[in-house]
Amino acid sequence: MNKKVLLQDLGNKDYKETWEYQELLFKQILDLKIKNRREGLELETPNHFLFVEHPHVYTLGKSGDMNNLLVDEAKLKEKEATFYKINRGGDITYHGPGQIVGYPILDLDNFFTDIHKYLRFLEEMVILTLADYGMKAERSKGETGVWLDVGTPFARKICAMGVRASRWVTMHGFALNVNTDLGYFDLMIPCGIKDKAVTSLNVELGQPKVDMEEVKQKLLRHFEELFEASILKEKTSV
Template sequence: MNKKILLEDLGRKDYKETWDYQESLFQSILDVKIKNRREGTQLETSNHLLFVEHSHVYTLGKSGDMTNLLVDENVLKEKGASFYKINRGGDITYHGPGQIVGYPILDLDNFFTDIHKYLRFLEETVILTLKEYGLNAERSPGETGVWLDVGTPFARKICAMGVRASRWVTMHGFALNVNADLGYFDLMIPCGIKGKAVTSLNVELGVVKVDLEGVKEKLLKHFSALFEAAFLPVTKHV
């Protein structure tokens, strides 16, 4: 099993361009797996993790409800935001500047073949990272992602998640609000869950800006420990 993960930090990148890149990595892994099955070969499959910061964009999962986007295309244009219907699970979510988006494209045959465990490990990666900032983040029963003050009137989501998997190969992932402009969340019903607030790490810490690179380092540390994986940084994709 290959437990090495190729790490790429794409910086600020268009959503559609990143989605296409994800799809190409995803398909290349599937192609190897199909070849191994058909031809009896034992070629090694690769694993990838992409970090990226998107311009303002709203995405709707395949089972999502379009009515959870509360504005029309004209308002989105005024806000400088785009919109895509995509092939992950979950409902509507927002990506934008000040948010760390992580896209693990993993062959889970290299780790463990359990999607439930995979999602819990992604959540735990974020929970342990936020603990280093003094925040008691947790899961909310029946609601994927990472939350604060679960079970109280002040429950608020700080990290959204949505994945796709085929033949145990994953794509899409998590979006952690670090220095996010929370006003953009007012244009939708986040993840289709009414009556729940959204927050960002800088708001919780009462600071103007949190160092994104420091958060990424902590995410990688905990991801590596949970998945028993080693990261191999590669040249930034252009």
């Protein structure tokens, strides 16, 4: 089993371009797995982890409700935002500047073949990272992602998640609000969940800005520990 994970930080990149790049890496792993099975080979399958920050964009999962986007195309244009229907699970979410988006494209045959466990590990990675900042984050029953003050009238989401998997290969991932403009969440019903607030790390810490690179390093450290993986930095190729 290959537990090496190739890391690329794509910087600020268009959502559609990044989605196409994810699909390319995803297909390469799937094709190799199919070749191994058909030809009785044992070629090592790679794993990838992409960090990216997107311009303002709203994405709707395959089972999502279009009504959860509360504005029309003209308003999106006014806000310099785009919209895509995509092939992950989950409902509607927002990506934008000041948010750390992570796309692990893993062959879970290299780790464990359990999607439920995979999602819980991604949540735990974020929970542990927020604990490094003195915050008590947790899961909310039946609602994927990471929350604060669960079970109270002040429950608020700080990290959204949605993944796709085929033949135990994953894509899409998580979006952690760090220095995010929370006003953009007012244009939708986040993840289709009404009457729940959204927050960001800088708001919770009472700081104008949190060091994004520091947060990324903490996320990677906890990812390595949870998945027993080894992160290898790769030169950006897109």
